[in-house]
Amino acid sequence: MIDPSFFDEGALVAVLTTQPLDRALDYKAPEGGCHLGAFVEVPLGPRKVLGVVWGPGKGDYDYAKVRSVLRVLDVAPMRAEMRRFLEKAAAYTLTPMPAMLRLATRAPGLGDPPSMRKVYRRGPDEPDRMTDARRRVLDFLAEYGDLSFTLKELAELSGVTSSVIKGLVKQGAVAEEDSPRDLPFAPLDPNLPGKELTEDQDRAATHVAEAVRAGTYGTTLLRGVTGSGKTEVYLEAVAACLSAGRQALVLLPEIALTAEFLKRVEVRFGARPAEWHSGATMTERRRIWRMIGQGQAQLVIGARSALFLPYQNLGLIVVDEEHDTSYKQEDGVLYNARDMAVLRASLLGAQVVLSSATPSLESWANAESGKYTRLDLEARFGPAVLPTMKTIDMRAETLPSDRWVSDTLKRAVDQRLEAGEQAMLFLNRRGYAPITLCRACGHQVGCDQCDARMVEHRFLKRLMCHQCGETKPMPTVCPSCGAEDRMAPVGPGVERLGEEAVKLFPDARVAVLSSDMYGSARALKAEIEGIAAGGADVVIGTQLVAKGHNFPNLTLVGVIDADLGLQGSDLRAAERTFQLMRQVAGRAGRAEKPGTAMLQTFQPEHPVIRAILAGDEEGFWRAEAAEREAAGVPPYGRMAGIILSGPDAAQVFDAANALARNAVPLARVGAQVFGPAPAPIARIRGRHRVRLLVKAGKGVALQSAIAQWVSQLRLKGDMRLAVDIDPQSFY
Ligand code: ADP
Ligand code: ZN
Numbered sequence: 001m002i003d004p005s006f007f008d009e010g011a012l013v014a015v016l017t018t019q020p021l022d023r024a025l026d027y028k029a030p031e032g033g034c035h036l037g038a039f040v041e042v043p044l045g046p047r048k049v050l051g052v053v054w055g056p057g058k059g060d061y062d063y064a065k066v067r068s069v070l071r072v073l074d075v076a077p078m079r080a081e082m083r084r085f086l087e088k089a090a091a092y093t094l095t096p097m098p099a100m101l102r103l104a105t106r107a108p109g110l111g112d113p114p115s116m117r118k119v120y121r122r123g124p125d126e127p128d129r130m131t132d133a134r135r136r137v138l139d140f141l142a143e144y145g146d147l148s149f150t151l152k153e154l155a156e157l158s159g160v161t162s163s164v165i166k167g168l169v170k171q172g173a174v175a176e177e178d179s180p181r182d183l184p185f186a187p188l189d190p191n192l193p194g195k196e197l198t199e200d201q202d203r204a205a206t207h208v209a210e211a212v213r214a215g216t217y218g219t220t221l222l223r224g225v226t227g228s229g230k231t232e233v234y235l236e237a238v239a240a241c242l243s244a245g246r247q248a249l250v251l252l253p254e255i256a257l258t259a260e261f262l263k264r265v266e267v268r269f270g271a272r273p274a275e276w277h278s279g280a281t282m283t284e285r286r287r288i289w290r291m292i293g294q295g296q297a298q299l300v301i302g303a304r305s306a307l308f309l310p311y312q313n314l315g316l317i318v319v320d321e322e323h324d325t326s327y328k329q330e331d332g333v334l335y336n337a338r339d340m341a342v343l344r345a346s347l348l349g350a351q352v353v354l355s356s357a358t359p360s361l362e363s364w365a366n367a368e369s370g371k372y373t374r375l376d377l378e379a380r381f382g383p384a385v386l387p388t389m390k391t392i393d394m395r396a397e398t399l400p401s402d403r404w405v406s407d408t409l410k411r412a413v414d415q416r417l418e419a420g421e422q423a424m425l426f427l428n429r430r431g432y433a434p435i436t437l438c439r440a441c442g443h444q445v446g447c448d449q450c451d452a453r454m455v456e457h458r459f460l461k462r463l464m465c466h467q468c469g470e471t472k473p474m475p476t477v478c479p480s481c482g483a484e485d486r487m488a489p490v491g492p493g494v495e496r497l498g499e500e501a502v503k504l505f506p507d508a509r510v511a512v513l514s515s516d517m518y519g520s521a522r523a524l525k526a527e528i529e530g531i532a533a534g535g536a537d538v539v540i541g542t543q544l545v546a547k548g549h550n551f552p553n554l555t556l557v558g559v560i561d562a563d564l565g566l567q568g569s570d571l572r573a574a575e576r577t578f579q580l581m582r583q584v585a586g587r588a589g590r591a592e593k594p595g596t597a598m599l600q601t602f603q604p605e606h607p608v609i610r611a612i613l614a615g616d617e618e619g620f621w622r623a624e625a626a627e628r629e630a631a632g633v634p635p636y637g638r639m640a641g642i643i644l645s646g647p648d649a650a651q652v653f654d655a656a657n658a659l660a661r662n663a664v665p666l667a668r669v670g671a672q673v674f675g676p677a678p679a680p681i682a683r684i685r686g687r688h689r690v691r692l693l694v695k696a697g698k699g700v701a702l703q704s705a706i707a708q709w710v711s712q713l714r715l716k717g718d719m720r721l722a723v724d725i726d727p728q729s730f731y
Helices: 080-093 097-104 132-143 151-158 162-170 199-214 230-243 259-269 282-293 304-308 337-348 361-368 407-418 494-504 521-535 573-585 607-614 617-631 649-661 664-668 702-711
Strands: 012-017 025-028 039-044 047-056 116-122 174-180 218-224 247-251 274-276 299-302 314-320 351-356 373-377 388-393 422-426 435-438 454-457 462-465 487-490 510-513 538-541 554-559 596-601 638-646 672-684 687-696 720-725
Touching (some): 012 039, 012 097, 025 039, 080 337, 080 720, 116 132, 132 151, 151 162, 162 174, 199 373, 218 230, 218 361, 230 247, 230 259, 230 351, 247 304, 247 337, 299 304, 304 337, 314 337, 361 617, 388 607, 407 422, 494 538, 510 521, 573 596, 573 607, 607 617, 638 649, 638 672, 649 672, 664 702, 702 720
Parallel strands (some): 218 351, 218 373, 247 299, 247 314, 510 538, 554 596
Antiparallel strands (some): 012 025, 012 047, 039 047, 116 174, 435 487, 454 462, 638 687, 672 687
């Protein structure tokens, strides 16, 4: 019998590499042959590169000249399901396969033999001379005879210095051995008791657990206000999945991947799951990647790219905070992890749980149409109730132009401070001031590389471009008219709001939370945890505080500028504002004390502000859905963004115009092209950016039409074209 998934030595195989080539290349299978899906090292020019055996070779090249696979790496071959997933994801996002493969191999040294470390256990001999310290080590090892320890662990646990252990090794009383670093993860126990669920929660948990046990594909939208127990519910689905012997993945926005959350999972299952995030060390990444491939990690808690790990038997994907914009990767491969999770699960016969207090309109519509099952948790768990929502009409407040906290809001904060509670002031703007302006000539300082204003960061003592990260010192002389000492900050950022709060609340401890003020995500999380534990009275924050942190003593949230999100030309402006305001408001009153949210606005009668206030979620979604349906935009129509960029503006525009004129492949499927227009940010890092927008009906095979369309264009020189299917942001 011929095994179609094995290639004997010398047989031609097509190898997909991570190098930017437009197809898989033929190689000869190495000595001993290789499996379909095997990870291999192949020669490419003078280099050795990583690849995967993707299928039989094409054989369209002189056999004698075909080179051989150098070696097969010692890792589990890529499964057929994973290969199909990468192909489908590539076709959906119009991404070249090598880039997809890079996403799936984001762990260094995959093929290297596991690196070793020294471990210590009881040896066969007795020491010539016994001391107290030696006694302690040997007693300890006698008790834990079946285990081995690192030098550091053994020294600490038995309370001796490492030289004592080294001495015992010399005498053969302790044995020193090499052990691989890539250890399997400790087994999780799905049978530990979870929390006792409320009726609502139990109904939802039973539903998702049964769906997981059925072992078929399905997506469930789990909706419930912050604190209603969505996490408790989906952990039951995870338990059902682990019990069925399958692996589970919980995706979280990076910032929500906190120690608090991991601890909760550890308590539920008795051991730590694998954590996949940007802060993981290279060794840790490699360990996770390999162990998942061998089925020796049951549960991964991870940020978006954890979706591309080589699971052997994935049964459940949870996407927590499914509406979160960070699931869309905005550079490199432009994919939405939420949508790709649904794709991957459908190929696998796995379940997806999308969890959110404020689902995206896409998911809401999919639930309405019956594509997804919808489960609602109605109440907050325990005594916590939803915050009372109020608006502050800023037209009636008379604030000087350099102040942002109204008297009404100030009084409310004062009350909380007197009661010994926390208050939060929310402003979704990093830095000190969004604009730096010359009072003599009106010049605004912009970035030299981008079409963006420079934002003053007092904390860093510099101006910064939020597009490219370029910084420069704060000018004392106007770069335009030369006037001296006339540069002034205009408008508020969180740092400036912090200054105002210190003046308004002189006896309070004020803390400003902004992603750029801490060296690392870890430092920021530590700071947030400290504040939640009572380390500050007034917390000032950007949107990152809206993401899943629990502030038990927080009873007031003041939104400085509720109108901020309503202004953009973004199709999702209303949706985003609605979600953000609801999330921020959800920070207040999570424990026993009721909370209040106050929204400062100049448009209290705006439909979005009114819907937020009324808490009329279904009403908001229905109105928003009707508007988008009438306009034929997502999720009731399809969109794609095309961004052309290059160093020469005229050349980029010419190319975009040429594309727009020759849109026959699009017209054939009834799709329309808008533009070209300068992208909202017309220049980033010195590259001019021009945007075309494609709109099509819902059932249209948009990707193949776009692929055909853009393939007509020959990109000259340093010009680049990026296709963004289902664009989330319009920059
Ligand atoms: P969500 O994910 O909807 O924000 P959580 O699952 O985090 O809600 O629940 C909010 C808080 O209430 C958590 O501290 C959680 O442990 C607690 N909680 C929720 N449901 C229960 C329950 N049935 N029994 C005990 N504690 C619960
Ligand atoms: Zn810039």
